[in-house]
Amino acid sequence: MSETTKKPRTRPTKRPVRPTARRMAAADVAPFIAALATANPAPETELVYADAFQLLVAVVLSAQTTDAAVNKATPALFKAAPTPAAMAALGEAGIAPFIRSIGLWQAKAKNVAALAARLVADHGGAVPSDRAALEALPGVGRKTANVVLNVAFGEATMAVDTHIFRLGNRTGLAPGRTTRAVEDGLVARIPPRYLRDAHHWLILHGRYVCKARTPECWRCVAREWCRYIRKTPAPAEKPQPRNGR
Ligand code: SF4
Numbered sequence: 001m002s003e004t005t006k007k008p009r010t011r012p013t014k015r016p017v018r019p020t021a022r023r024m025a026a027a028d029v030a031p032f033i034a035a036l037a038t039a040n041p042a043p044e045t046e047l048v049y050a051d052a053f054q055l056l057v058a059v060v061l062s063a064q065t066t067d068a069a070v071n072k073a074t075p076a077l078f079k080a081a082p083t084p085a086a087m088a089a090l091g092e093a094g095i096a097p098f099i100r101s102i103g104l105w106q107a108k109a110k111n112v113a114a115l116a117a118r119l120v121a122d123h124g125g126a127v128p129s130d131r132a133a134l135e136a137l138p139g140v141g142r143k144t145a146n147v148v149l150n151v152a153f154g155e156a157t158m159a160v161d162t163h164i165f166r167l168g169n170r171t172g173l174a175p176g177r178t179t180r181a182v183e184d185g186l187v188a189r190i191p192p193r194y195l196r197d198a199h200h201w202l203i204l205h206g207r208y209v210c211k212a213r214t215p216e217c218w219r220c221v222a223r224e225w226c227r228y229i230r231k232t233p234a235p236a237e238k239p240q241p242r243n244g245r
Helices: 026-039 052-061 067-080 084-098 105-123 131-135 142-151 162-170 179-189 192-208
Strands: none
Touching: 026 192, 052 067, 052 084, 052 105, 052 142, 067 084, 084 105, 131 142, 142 179, 142 192, 162 179, 162 192, 179 192
């Protein structure tokens, strides 16, 4: 075969990434959220706390672990140090034994001691209610600040954790490659009347129904408006035992 008759070399083609969801229509966003709201009219955080300081500490401790694990550790910690001054006095070495059952406990003990000291030194022992001051505290990022602003101060913020990031993309509600993109999409698309509680509705929905590995679409109250392409069918019914056994 001469050079001129050789077939052109073809590059291996990349397999196209198949989207898992189409973008939810704007008109479907309100009914999607309303369905979650109807199923759970008074949603609350599952973290146990008595005031804004304890909420802040609980949220810092909850990074990369479950609320249930945090709730096991915090009663004894808050009994020993219920206020920023007491927590600062307890210090990193004193906090550590209370939270050893929680992931990343060493870094968290350090951060909780430092943020308590900062609250005493810079804020008169109170938790500040503005984002910049919150995010300046040790161990506090945008997500933690959003939770505190929402739960303690009633602001319509959207804290994007792993569940909300997954839901924003999977359902087509607010697709985005970063947590900030999903946050901005949700804030822009969810009607203001739902926005404050939407954070809880979405987290709880992701935790108990729209689960990471297998979403339980067959029992999802919002499936009519969800744009996930591969909705999970109901599990096949178990075969009935013969002879009534
Ligand atoms: S459980 Fe299924 S139907 Fe419901 S929001 Fe999640 S992916 Fe959509």
